[in-house]
Amino acid sequence: MQSRGSSHRVSSMGNNRSRIPALLISMFAAFASIYVAGRLWLDAENRVYLIKELDRITGQGQSAISVDDTLKIIACREQHKKLDALETELAGARQEGFVSNPLIETNGTYSTRRPLVVIGILTKFGRQKNRDAIRKAWMGSGASLKKIEEGKGIIVRFVIGRSENRGDSQDKDIDHENRLTNDFLILDNHVETNDAFPKKVKLFFAHAADKWDAEFYAKVNDDVYVNIDALGATLATHLDKPRVYMGCMKSGEVFSELNHKWYEPEWWKFGDKKSYFRHASGEMYVISRALAKFISINRSDTLLAAPVLLVAIYASISNLLT
Secondary structure, three states, rough: OHHHHHHHHHHHHHHHHHHHHHHHHHHHHHHHHHHHHHHHHHHHHHHHHHHHHHHHHOOOOOOOOHHHHHHHHHHHHHHHHHHHHHHHHHHHHHHHOOOOOEEEEOOOOOEEEOOEEEEEEEEEOOOOHHHHHHHHHHOOOOOHHHHHHHOOOOEEEEEEEEOOOOOOHHHHHHHHHHHHOOOEEEEEEEEEHHHHHHHHHHHHHHHHHHHOOOEEEEEEOOOOOOOOHHHHHHOOOOOOOOOOEEEEEEEEEEEEEOOOEEEOOOOOOOOOOEEEEEEEEEEEEEEHHHHHHHHHHHOOOOOOOOOOHHHHHHHHHHHHHO
């Protein structure tokens, strides 16, 4: 039998032993809580930092977006910046006026005025009679052509490529005619063939946009007679529209049958593959500066040989962004 004192000592020792593990557990739990809280705080700070970086990069006020959405936002905002820059330049040009002038020196500084329109008359070898008729009818030549450029801000040039046999009599005839009239835009890297006509149109817009910073660019065939004053007045009413595609608009069936008279080899590129998207008739149409720049940027895309395709694609992008 144990005495009451010994019993009390045993009980006290047992209680002490039970308190020590409890204290250790409490201390461990406290340290663990502090550690976890610290990690959570650090993770929270990291998340806040990443969220702010994402918002800074995308410029968006919301952060719960996917990587794909982020890339789309960045691409769209870059397109917006380009379009805004073009529209700002257009607004500045409107304040300066729309008369074509070379560099004019004023008190030691130089300024330019943007031409209203560059007209490219697409012509071919052996059609000098057509060109002479146009010069006499509405285009002018020499001093009269220069007067149209400086007085009305309208630049007119015949557009032609080179012969398949480079340097032959056809090339020499064009070079000789150009020395006399100085009214050609010669596409040295383009070979004149009927099959390459759409490419020629695209190259004209691209080269014209590079050479002249105009408000509009017009494609005309060499059997079309233009009323310069009426054209200028019409275009002046559209100066506040940065993306313009004007002409005799039409549509029609796309023929994909190989033996059809109007078989379209690239029928799958057009509209819904059954009918063409609405587009301007090829005799003459006008596009604005932004569209011409878009064609110039995409000139090397061989899958988009026809300018109307490029214009349609740009219009689709513009509709998404505006």
